[in-house]
Amino acid sequence: MRAILLIASLTLKETLRRRLWVASLLASLAVVGFVFVAKLGASVRANDPIVQSVVPRITLILGLDVVKFFGSVMAMTLASGAIALEIERGMLYAILYKPLHRYQVVLGKWLGVLVFALLNTLFWTVLLYASIRLMMGKTYLETWRAPLVVLLYPVLFGTLTLFFSTFASMGLTVALSIISAGIAWSEKPMREFGMVFDIETLVNVANNVRWIVPMNHLRRWVLEELSVVIPERMMMSQRFQAFESPPAGWEVGYVFGYVLAVLMLAVLVFGRRDV
């Protein structure tokens, strides 16, 4: 356990000293800026009670999307270099001969990357809620479970990227993680397009894609947790009902199992490769 914590703290220390907090700061500005722009938009129709009720809620929903995006990108960026880059630069040679197992290196890197990405995601979430409270006067504490699900985004993408990093070069790792994110993102438009235009093949592809990178389960789970603030008309629409049904318990379980399986695969692959 000590080796894992040592490697995790080294990863964290390096991340901080590489001034990645500057990127974090810029993302924070983007979150605050997003709320500010929404507030500005709503102020144009200050007397419309519907606008004043809907805009803060939409801001929260879309704001969490922004946080998800930054959290995932942050985790992917850190994880892509965690092992691949250290092998390429020869950093791991002076570590791997030490009395430790390779799985400890993978778990240490995983922990270090995720702690930083999760702390940032949490910070941006708090910032989003605080900005909505300060600028729009709304507090949505009843949605507190949604940000917790949002934290699973960096976990999912960070773990997947770390897995790529155990066998691919840095460049290939980045490419593979972008492709994975693309696959995950494509599911929703593919399904919607297939259903709207009645293209069964497309719907079938979307149905299969969601198991490759199970991001859509998380997205629907976040929406489920946000259901109390989703505008009623939107909730009642047939389209919403068709595409955004809450994930079943086993689908949520699949996400956790998926992360665990990918992490174990990363340990297995790194344990068996030549460095």
Place this chain on the structure above:
Amino acid sequence: MTSYAIETHQLRKVYRSLWRRQTVVAVESLDLKVPAGSVFGFLGPNGAGKTTTIMMLLGNVYPTSGSFRIFGRPITDMGVRRRIGFLPEKFQFHDLLTAEELLWFHGRLTGMDRHTLARRVPEVLEQVGLRERARSRVREFSKGMQQRLGIAQAILHDPDLIILDEPTSALDPLGRRDVRDLILHLKSRGKTVFLNSHLLSEVEMVCDEVAILRAGRVQRQGDLETLLQVHPVVDVELRTPSEQVLQAVREVATLLSANGTRFSAEVQDESDIPVLARRIVEAGGELMRFAPRRESLEDLFVRVVEEAK
């Protein structure tokens, strides 16, 4: 009975391309015995398989076949790993850490406690001449300083086997002398040093034994003194050329080259040198110069590598 720090048996490593269309044999049937407490030179031209062998010994690269033991134990044994120090040839440290922080990290990873590290870190920094730069970030260090820090990292936990892969490649002459002194100091403390270096003059100065590798195979291995004294060569110059003298020389030595009044002859061992001198004089030769030449490690290396081609 000699105890060995490293023993390999028929160690082999074959690299295959992704689709297995191409294979490269990096190390072939390597049998190596490194006596404990010795300084062992591991030599060979570029691409001979030295670094692959080292990586296998450290458990970074998996052998295709064969086996090896470090102090009689497999490398998977964590107790054995604790007894190894290693300086890689191509490496980069986490350069945002200070020299002190880096050594603390490596020390903790080896299992050293805080009390020992508090004493040992300044000690090794002093040993490699970096005491003044303990609080400087590694990224501010020159390549030579980073190599010194690499050596500090390798000896920090006082290991019994220190594997140095090109330890002086980035060092100036003073730095090289320091490393040489360090190696001799380690030897005097009973440590085993496994040294891979292209600087043969240095290897010759510090090593007890050497192995010369070519194309993944050991071509020559043994005690350095013995290897270099197997066939002493004598350079001779006569006042006048004489076929009679050359004939006499051929009876006790192998004539390597002859050019007018000068020739070089190889004798079987050092005791034949006075015999050769006597024969030349008895055959009527007037000696102007008679210079026994000890083969240098570089001569041996070139000869062995050429022979193996």
